[in-house]
Amino acid sequence: MINPINIGSIDDIDEGEAKVIPSDETGTGEDIAVFHAEDGNFYALNDNCTHETASLADGWIEGTEVECPIHAAKFCLKKGTALCMPATQDARTHKVEVSGNDLLLYPNVPAEPVEA
Amino acid sequence: MSDCTSHTSEANASIGRMSRPEAFTQNIDVSTLVDSDGGLIDRSIYTETSIYAQEQRRIFARSWLFLAHTSQFKKPGDFFTTFMGEDPIIVTMDKTKTIRAYLNSCRHRGVRLCRADAGATKMFTCTYHGWSFDLAGALQSVPNEKAYPEDFDRKQWGLIEVPNVQSYKGLIFGNWDKDAQSLEENLGDMRYYMDAMLDRDPEGTEVMGGVMKWTLEGNWKLAAEQFATDWYHVNMSHASALMVLSPTGRGPKAEIAATPGRQFGSENGHGAGFPTHPKSRFDARPVHEYYDYEALRERLGDAAVEGPMTTGHATVFPNFSYLPVNGSIRVWHPKGPDKMEVWAWVLVDKSMPDEVKDAQRLYNLRTFGPSGIFEADDGENWSEIQAISHGFVTNNVPLNFQMGIGSERNDGTYPGQTSELYSDAAGRAFYRHWSKQMNTPAWHERTEQA
Structure with a gap:
């Protein structure tokens, strides 16, 4: 059983915004971006775009997708699926849980499958 | 504010790192x-x-x-x-x-x-x-x-x-010369004339909506020079527009058609002209009724309210021009010797209520801008000049800028050297500065020589 890390209050991330959890906190060796999507839910992906070096947390959140700020690749926030060129590799998902007012991140635990 | x-x-020590043959930059003595x-x-x-x-x-x-x-x-x-x-x-x-x-x-x-x-x-x-x-x-x-x-x-x-x-007061300018004289110094006395448009409201100005853009046949200087120096064309070129706007439908009264006024010309090529007759104004009624003229007199001084705040025209050298009466600010972008692109914004005071801003915007569109009844007259003149200018004989015949020669003086009221409203003084100043700049090596040439 992997213990989640408490990454702060749900109020810390406005809808349409994202927050980066640095690699020294995630323990995965990678920064993780936690997104507050426009469906009201929270999702997490590896922050670095799978195409080139870019922070997806700096990208544009539209619905439940994020568009990379640099080359406009899009990823599904729920499944990490690369939705368009120039990205060809999916982004890695991580489970996020809301517990009361707190946001809990489970690094390296894939998000539970959901209906896209 | x-x-x-x-x-x-300090980003650009040089434009590029490769050197270019001198033949690319042969300069003509103008x-x-x-x-x-x-x-x-x-x-x-x-x-x-x-x-x-x-x-x-x-x-x-x-x-x-x-x-x-x-x-x-x-x-x-x-x-x-x-x-x-x-x-x-x-x-x-x-x-x-x-x-x-x-x-x-x-x-x-x-x-x-x-x-x-x-x-x-x-x-x-x-x-x-x-x-x-x-x-x-x-x-x-x-x-x-x-x-x-x-x-x-x-x-x-x-x-x-x-x-x-x-x-300067909301207007952003750029200069490729990092050692250029500061914008404020370069504007000099021109600031007084600009303030009559930019400084009516302690909150400052803002632009409304987008930018109107249109292309004209005509060298960019034809427009820049006219906005610096040319009230002379108004009664002739804009005769029909003046008639439409006058209460009688027959045009303005004689005293307004022959209005007194001043024209400022700067050694840096800037120019502004304006009538000083109290009734020579054709501003939009809601805008006119909005202003507290007593407060403006206190803020800007009587001479600014009676002069450059009214129906004036102006150019900041080389290619930025404006009209205080309707808040038109514009750039004449050069697109080859024979063509220009006009980009025009509508400038309003921040404190104006929305309905006054909108009245100014509509008034601006009716008078100037691509569908404006005045703008169309001006564009026609510039394009007409350009269309025939490549004829060999035509091209060899000089143009006349002699009105008001010797009339430039400090009149004790308006800053800098001013002439009569009907004058080519600011045009001569515009071309004097143009000629000086054209004959003086620029920063990029000095770098090359160093």
């Missing part, structure tokens, strides 16, 4: 083409390709050029694309909320980096190969960077920055 902001950068004391202008300055190329180097690459209005930028990443001469420019607000301007051309293979007119972004990414630059102009991402040589340094390949960006 400070009147002026400025940003200078001193025989402009007789600014005698009031004669050779028509070749509107038609010669070599002179036009020299203007790009010695006028547009070294003058303060209008970029945008501060109200167009509210948060980091807001951008507006424009031109300085023929150079494409991105103007943006960086993360520290500083307004910065960059050459809008990818450092890799030269594509225009940003093709949108305006918007908000986090990065400027080239659509060709994907080189991506941040709001500070730094090259942040190069796809397949590993294939470049070891000494490839992204720091060397950031955007070319306009090294000198300064603003």
Whole structure:
């Protein structure tokens, strides 16, 4: 059983915004971006775009997708699926849980499958 | 609120790192083409390709050029694309909320980096190969960077920055010369005339809506010079518009048609003219009724309210012009010797209620702008001049700028050297400065010699 890390209050991330959890906190060796999507839910992906070096947390959140700020690749926030060129590799998902007012991140635990 | 902001950068020690043959930059001595004391202008300055190329180097690459209005930028990443001469420019607000301007051309293979007119972004990414630059102009991402040589340094390949960006009361100007005289100094006495439009409201001004853009056949100087110096054309060129706007439908009364007024010409080529007759004004009624003229007299002084605040015209050298009466501010972008692109904004006072702003906007559209009843008259004249100017004999016959020769003086009321309203004094000053700049090496030439 992997213990989640408490990454702060749900109020810390406005809808349409994202927050980066640095690699020294995630323990995965990678920064993780936690997104507050426009469906009201929270999702997490590896922050670095799978195409080139870019922070997806700096990208544009539209619905439940994020568009990379640099080359406009899009990823599904729920499944990490690369939705368009120039990205060809999916982004890695991580489970996020809301517990009361707190946001809990489970690094390296894939998000539970959901209906896209 | 400070009147002026400025940003200078040391980003461009030189334009590029390669040297160019001198044949590319052969300069023409224009001193025989402009007789600014005698009031004669050779028509070749509107038609010669070599002179036009020299203007790009010695006028547009070294003058303060209008970029945008501060109200167009509210948060980091807001951008507006424009031109300085023929150079494409991105103007943006960086993360520290500083307004910065960059050459809008990818450092890799030269594509225009940003093709949108305006918007908000986090990065400027080239659509060709994907080189991506941040709001500070730094090259942040190069796809397949590993294939470049070891000494490839992204720091060397950031955007070319306009090294000198300064603003005056909301108007942002850029200058490629990092050692240029400051904008405020360069404007000098012209500030008094500009203040009559920019400083009516303690809250300042803002621009409304987008930018009207249209193309005209005609050299850019024909328009810039007219807005600096030419009230003379009003009664003739705009006869029908004046009749429509007058209460009787037959045109303004004799005393208004022959209104007194002053015309200012600056040694830096700026010019402004305005009637001083109390009834020579054709502002929009809701705007006229909105203003508290007593308060304006206290704020700006009687002479400004009775003069340059009214139905005036003005040019900031080389290619920014404005009309205080309807808040039209515009740039005459050069597009080859024979063509210009006009970009016009509607400027209003921030404190105006929405309905007054809207009245000003509509009044602006009716009078000036591509569908304006006055603008159409002016465009027709400039295009007509240009259309015939390539005829050999035509081109050899100089134009007359002799009205009011010797009338320039300090009148004790209006700052600087002024002439009568009906005069070519500011036109002569415009071309005197143009000629001086054309015959003086610019910063990029001095760098080459050093």
